[in-house]
Amino acid sequence: MSQEERRLEVSEAAWRVIVREGLDRTSMRAIAQEMGCTTGVVTHYFRNKHELILFALHQVTEKLQVFMEKGTQSVSGFERLVAMLSAFLPLDVERQDILRVWLAFLGYAVGRENLMTEHQHSAARLRALVVQELQQLQAAQLLRKDIDPTIEANALLAFVNGLSLDWLIQADCLTAEQQQWAIRQYVSDRLAKKPI
Structure with missing residues (x-):
């Protein structure tokens, strides 16, 4: 090995x-x-534990990127964006574990500047993929012209993170299907030039 x-x-x-x-x-x-x-x-x-925790955070980023890439392989247009964002949702056991590790790291990083910086770098790497996708939708004239891809990527990820946290803390949370429906509705109502 x-x-x-x-x-x-x-x-x-x-x-x-x-x-x-x-x-x-x-x-x-x-x-x-x-x-x-x-x-x-x-x-x-x-x-030490610090080094191991950083490695675990990088694994979170890698795994999420793999989910994003797998989800977008056979779809196009706004369905690609929905698939990318769905990668962050706790739709199966593996992504539920990713969420728990990510959240544990975030809580541990509060007050530890170097760990928070690493967390921000990892988040920025994933956000850049969403920004790029929005830019491509805009270039294809599918995304409304008045949408700023960078601002919208932040809003979309905040929305998805909120859905994920709701699943973790609420006793009566949205099902996997309801979570994906919520993303699709947001994308359709807010971003698309015409409903999807």
């Missing part, structure tokens, strides 16, 4: 601990116990 594969294995164990116990209770020892190995094995690949 390569070093990178082993780092991913450690990161996946960290994800399981974070999802189950939260970031505050995630320790190098807890991760080692999850893997059935010694703490020394974990620290061989990650010097």
Whole structure:
């Protein structure tokens, strides 16, 4: 097994601990116990919890980007945008875990400037993909001319993040189908030159 594969294995164990116990209770020892190995094995690949948490955040970004790319492979126009935004929704177990890890990291990053900066960089990377998609829709004359793609990308991601958080904290939350319907309605009513 390569070093990178082993780092991913450690990161996946960290994800399981974070999802189950939260970031505050995630320790190098807890991760080692999850893997059935010694703490020394974990620290061989990650010097400390801070380094491991940053790697886990980068994995969140990578996984979300893969979901965005997969969702847009066979669709065009506004359906591509809806598919991209749906990547952020907790529509299955994997994306539910991504949401929990992302939220745990965000809470842990508050008051830790370097971690918050990393969080902002990761968010900016994903936001840039949404901005690019909106620009392409505008170039194809599908998006209203008065829409600013950068401002709208921020609004869309805030909307999607709100839907995701609602799923996490509400006892009677929107179903997966209702979440996707809400995105489609927003896109159709707010952005499209004519309803989609």
